[in-house]
Amino acid sequence: MEMTHKPFPSPTKAKSVAKERPRGFNGHRHDKYVAAAFLGPSLVVLGIFVFYPMLKTLYLSLFLTNNVGRPTVFVGLKNYGTLLASSAYRASFQATLIYVFSVVVLTLTVGVLLAQAAVQKLAGIRWFRTIFSATMGVSVSVAAIFWLFIFSPSVGLLDQLAASLHLPVINWLTTPGWAMVAIIVSTVWMNLGFTFLILFGALQMVPTTLYDAAAVEGASPRYQFLHVTLPMISPTLFFTATVTLIGAFKSFGLIDLMTAGGPNNATNLMVYQVYRDAFLTGNYGQASAESMILAVVIAGLTWVQFKFLEKRVTYE
Amino acid sequence: MMQINNRHLIWRYLGLGLLALLILGPFILGVWTSLLPTAEIAKGALIGGPVSLANYGAAVHQTAILRYLLNSLVIATLTTIAQVLLCSLGAYAFVFLTFKGREALFYVILATMMLPFEAEVIPNFATARQFNLLNHYAILVLPFLTSAFGIFMLRQAFRQIPGELKEAADIEGLNPWQFYWHVVLPYARISLVTLAAYSFLGSWNQYLWPMLTTFSDRFRPVQDGLRQLQSQETFNNWGMIQASAVIVVLPTLIVLFVGQHFFKTGLNQGATKS
Amino acid sequence: MKRIRKLWGWLALLVVGVTLIGTGWATHQAAVARxxxxxxxxxxxxxxxxxxxxxxxxxxxxxxxxxxxxxxxxxxxxxxxxxxxxxxxxxxxxxxxxxxxxxxxxxxxxxxxxxxxxxxxxxxxxxxxxxxxxxxxxxxxxxxxxxxxxxxxxSQPVLYYNATLLKKYHITPPPVAPTYQDITRVATQLTDRSHHKVQGMTVEIYGWLFEQFLANSGEELANQHDGHTGTPTEVNFTSPGALTAMHWIQTNLQRGIFVNYGAGANAQSNETASFLSGRLGMFLQSSALIGQLTTGNPDRLGISDYPHPVGKRANGVAIxxxxxxxxxxxxxxxxxxxxxxxxxxxxxxxxxxxxxxxxxxxxxxxxxxxxxxxxxxxxLPATRVPGNQLRATAPNQTNSGIFLQGLIQERNLTQTAMEQIYQGADPRRALSTAQRAMTSYVQNNNRANGYQK
Known part of the structure; x- marks a missing residue:
């Protein structure tokens, strides 16, 4: 790689600096001050907006909060107990798991399909590659509005199609099961651009010699896919799975715009529940307990999945 | 590659076409309905009606959509600049400086990647309130001035810088800032652009935090602006809402297509090295 | 390297473009907004x-x-x-x-x-x-x-009906103060005589409407006389008035003369759209909708009081x-x-x-x-109905609102119960669950605010 900038300042200037500053090993003595200056800003920001709030959330989760949000009565783990005993919260947890699982599986499956389709060497394939990555430029509220229209009753595309084909009209967003399907489909669609870009990149890196060798041995395309492609892209698949998984756990915008957690709390996922309890009903103690559970689940899953898959993926 | 006859070719293009339709369908529908009068949409007449740009005019004149775009642009630009600067400084410290507890500190920062911001909004809101930062650009930028992901990604990139460069710089007597500014940053330029693109998109897509902390159109970014438009419509004014969505999606689509190359490189670096 | 420069060129262009549009708009709007x-x-x-x-x-x-x-x-x-x-x-x-x-x-x-x-x-x-x-x-x-x-x-909650449609199918409109039975009759006739082209009726899944069923039956939702005589310590969602209303809705759903539009802002705009296009015959909603329902509506709008149980006098609804x-x-x-x-x-x-x-x-x-x-x-003489309903109501403790903190939670919970009932759940069970959750919420809230040990 060429550099357009001159990498070093002029020698004279460098020398004058050198006189003032001890070199080499001695220089490391000052490293901690430099490190403090370089890392300081980041540490302050992370401290104020990530570490402190985590501790504060834990603290708040042990209290009842009054009508202006101040913690007043210490209740220990009672907020957690209330949650675990609440069928509504368990349902929210379960709905989140169903949603996350479906989103991860579908995103990866369709993502691999798109990537496989896009590595073909065909005329005009570049156009398809561009199209397949398009949803990466779609933000959450745009995706929600596009799909809201598709799923909306009577005027929406799906209901019109169903009506013209004399199929039963489904009330997508007002029937619990279908509403979940609707937000899963929308989420997967929104995820596809990103997933495609990564998986496509990984597929391109698989050396063609491996396929040639397999082809010589007469391996079927299915065998090639399972025994050459998949092992080769498994580190990338693992990365994508983790990113999608964590993203799905944090889903909020689509839910807020499309279903607001309904119908019958069917799409009331964990983050939405936190929002509801904290910012609609001012129940900060309980919402903090929900936040802690969410944080533990995400942190734990990230860690477990990382450790577990680390052993199984093939690193070249 | 094996020989492909014409029939195979047709099937391949058909498959590609179907996949493309799957991705493009919602876009096409969105753009198409944005051109139709809402009355036609309400009647369910999606084809054959008059087509016009009237909904775009309505969106621009009757709603604050352009103000939302401006707000998002300001917020995303500030966030991007700050993240590139602070993350690269942080990554520099982890790669080129030796100090006590360096490894431990790195893991502490990595651990923040596991803590979801969504689970911390309650105390963060309280902080914003305490410092009277609610409903201001500042609170939409401050929590995102740096990112563990950015530090991590740039650390990987900086590690590729040959050790000789550092030695040469030490012999030349460059101070850390000079080495950082004149050597490290230009060397890792691609990674920096990638991080910038990510920061920008990430900031642009923020939804929950701005929703909690903005209370007027003066500061409301575009994602929450669309929410605002949608919730104000009692008669789902689909034409105008779709037009607004199209207006919002255009800038990011352009950034994406222009910067595609960088997304790919950056993504694959992240993917293979994690 | 070329690509990078090209990229920055594009980005710069984009930034400049959007900024110009944005600031242009901002200055244009400044006079109004600030x-x-x-x-x-x-x-x-x-x-x-x-x-x-x-x-x-x-x-x-x-x-x-x-x-x-x-x-x-x-x-x-x-x-x-x-x-x-x-x-x-x-x-x-x-x-x-x-x-x-x-x-x-x-x-x-x-x-x-x-x-x-x-x-x-x-x-x-x-x-x-x-x-x-x-x-x-x-x-x-x-x-x-x-x-x-x-x-x-x-506003007052009222019953809206499409008077033109009723006339078309020769159906006697509901009386000024209808019972649940009166409404069922009209909904059945509408659905049957239009051969299911018109959906008989709907009631949005909305906690406010749930509260009004209790108010019009003269029953308390919270103790201490709906909070008018002291701080409530528990709620009652399972009184006969609540159960009767929910059974009424559920039965009509099962008979196919009642359509579920769900909950939330979308539900309201969808039911309004259906009503205006003549696909929905009747619905319970706020009198505040009259403006929307009369402008550009080719059909004549009919308005009646909020319904009450058979064999009881209407107690009146809260505003x-x-x-x-x-x-x-x-x-x-x-x-x-x-x-x-x-x-x-x-x-x-x-x-x-x-x-x-x-x-x-x-x-x-x-x-x-x-x-x-x-x-x-x-x-539009019908627009007098809500005002008359308000004047006809003799204020008492069950129709003057509920003085209880955390009523948003109450609405969330009763709405969830309504949704379950609309999906076919047993009304008593669904409402009992909501009631337990609300009472626990009320007691926690009282403790946190120091009203109750």
Whole structure:
């Protein structure tokens, strides 16, 4: 790689600096001050907006909060107990798991399909590659509005199609099961651009010699896919799975715009529940307990999945 | 590659076409309905009606959509600049400086990647309130001035810088800032652009935090602006809402297509090295 | 390297372009959206949408033109539920409003936060004639003789029906004060005689409507007489009135004469759209919808009172809507300006214009004599129904609202129960679950606020 900038300042200037500053090993003595200056800003920001709030959330989760949000009565783990005993919260947890699982599986499956389709060497394939990555430029509220229209009753595309084909009209967003399907489909669609870009990149890196060798041995395309492609892209698949998984756990915008957690709390996922309890009903103690559970689940899953898959993926 | 006859070719293009339709369908529908009068949409007449740009005019004149775009642009630009600067400084410290507890500190920062911001909004809101930062650009930028992901990604990139460069710089007597500014940053330029693109998109897509902390159109970014438009419509004014969505999606689509190359490189670096 | 430069070129272009558009718009809008320099800015939060928002903005403009000291800056803050907590959460910061609209059921909560200046203070200072405001509405927002806030948009839940459709299918309209049975009859006839082209009826999944079923049956939702005699410690969602209403809905759903439009803002716009296009015959909703249901509707709109159980007298329903509150975190000058704005909104002329445009009841008693309102009553006699229903109601403890904190939670929970019932769950079971959750919430809340050990 060429550099357009001159990498070093002029020698004279460098020398004058050198006189003032001890070199080499001695220089490391000052490293901690430099490190403090370089890392300081980041540490302050992370401290104020990530570490402190985590501790504060834990603290708040042990209290009842009054009508202006101040913690007043210490209740220990009672907020957690209330949650675990609440069928509504368990349902929210379960709905989140169903949603996350479906989103991860579908995103990866369709993502691999798109990537496989896009590595073909065909005329005009570049156009398809561009199209397949398009949803990466779609933000959450745009995706929600596009799909809201598709799923909306009577005027929406799906209901019109169903009506013209004399199929039963489904009330997508007002029937619990279908509403979940609707937000899963929308989420997967929104995820596809990103997933495609990564998986496509990984597929391109698989050396063609491996396929040639397999082809010589007469391996079927299915065998090639399972025994050459998949092992080769498994580190990338693992990365994508983790990113999608964590993203799905944090889903909020689509839910807020499309279903607001309904119908019958069917799409009331964990983050939405936190929002509801904290910012609609001012129940900060309980919402903090929900936040802690969410944080533990995400942190734990990230860690477990990382450790577990680390052993199984093939690193070249 | 094996020989492909014409029939195979047709099937391949058909498959590609179907996949493309799957991705493009919602876009096409969105753009198409944005051109139709809402009355036609309400009647369910999606084809054959008059087509016009009237909904775009309505969106621009009757709603604050352009103000939302401006707000998002300001917020995303500030966030991007700050993240590139602070993350690269942080990554520099982890790669080129030796100090006590360096490894431990790195893991502490990595651990923040596991803590979801969504689970911390309650105390963060309280902080914003305490410092009277609610409903201001500042609170939409401050929590995102740096990112563990950015530090991590740039650390990987900086590690590729040959050790000789550092030695040469030490012999030349460059101070850390000079080495950082004149050597490290230009060397890792691609990674920096990638991080910038990510920061920008990430900031642009923020939804929950701005929703909690903005209370007027003066500061409301575009994602929450669309929410605002949608919730104000009692008669789902689909034409105008779709037009607004199209207006919002255009800038990011352009950034994406222009910067595609960088997304790919950056993504694959992240993917293979994690 | 070339690609990078090209990229920056594009990005720069984009940035410049969007900035130009944006700043262009911003300067264009500045005159409308921001305070004028020599005027004191009065930040006003509201939750009105559609035609009501248009009319409210017109009234704000009217106030701003009527004097030169203050500039009211309106901000839409989402739905009623969102706004209450926003108001509480921003109190004491520069983001907080000077005057805000907040829904009926937030009254007890807002009063207890200590964040507000009761409008009574200015009523006394100005010797404002409170008698000109409708007593039923005013009482809802008063406590121990102190007027906490000013009732503003006030509605009654009513039954809407498409009179043209009923005539077309030779169906006798429901009586002025219908029972559940009356409505079932009309819905059945509509569905059958139109061969299912018209859906008989619907009731939105909405906690407010649930509360009204209890009110009209004369039953309490919270103990301590719905909170009118003390701090409630438990709730009752499973009284006969609640169960009868839910069974009625469920049976009609199963018979196919009732359609479920779900919950939330989408549900309301969808049922309204269906009603206007003649695909839905009847529905229960706020009288505030009259404006939307009469403009551009080719069919004649019929309105009846909220239904009541067979064999019982209608006890009357509580008002719905919202009132205007003053925050106490602003300077005396700003609070005075906010109060002047409230007075402007409550004049006979403003209130008449408000009712004509929206369907919310004109609360100034002198509005009835204004030409605008008289013209409306002449043109659409049905629009008198909600006002008559309000006047016919003898206020008692079960139809004057529930003085309980955390009613948003109550609405969430009863709405969930309603959804389950609409999906076929046993009403008693669904409502018992909600009741337990709410009672536990009430008790925790009482403990946290020190009302109860």
């Amino acid at each position: 305070a004028v320099p020599h005027r004191t800015k009065i930040l006003f939060w509201h939750e009105m949408t559609g035609p009501a928002q248009q009319e409210l903005l017109r009234l704000v403009q009217g106030f701003n033109r009527s004097q030169t000291t203050y500039q009211v800056v309106p901000e839409f803050e989402g739905n009623y539920n969102e706004a209450v907590q926003k108001v509480i959460d921003t109190h004491g910061t520069t983001a907080s409003p000077a005057v805000f609209q907040s829904m009926d059921i937030s009254t007890s909560q807002l009063a207890h936060t200590g964040n507000i200046t009761p409008v009574q203070k200015y009523i006394d200072e100005d010797h404002y004639d409170l008698k000109q405001i409708a007593p039923g509405a005013r009482a809802f927002y008063a406590n121990r003789g102190v007027q906490l806030s000013m009732p503003f948009n006030t 719905g809507g919202a009132s205007l509150w003053l925050s106490n975190d602003k300077s005396a000058h700003v609070q005075r300006g906010a109060w002047d704005f409230i007075k402007y909104l409550m004049t006979a002329k403003s209130q008449a214009a408000w009712q004509v445009a929206t369907g919310y009841l004109a609360l100034n008693q002198r509005s009835a004599q204004t030409p605008a309102l008289r013209a409306l009553f002449r043109k």
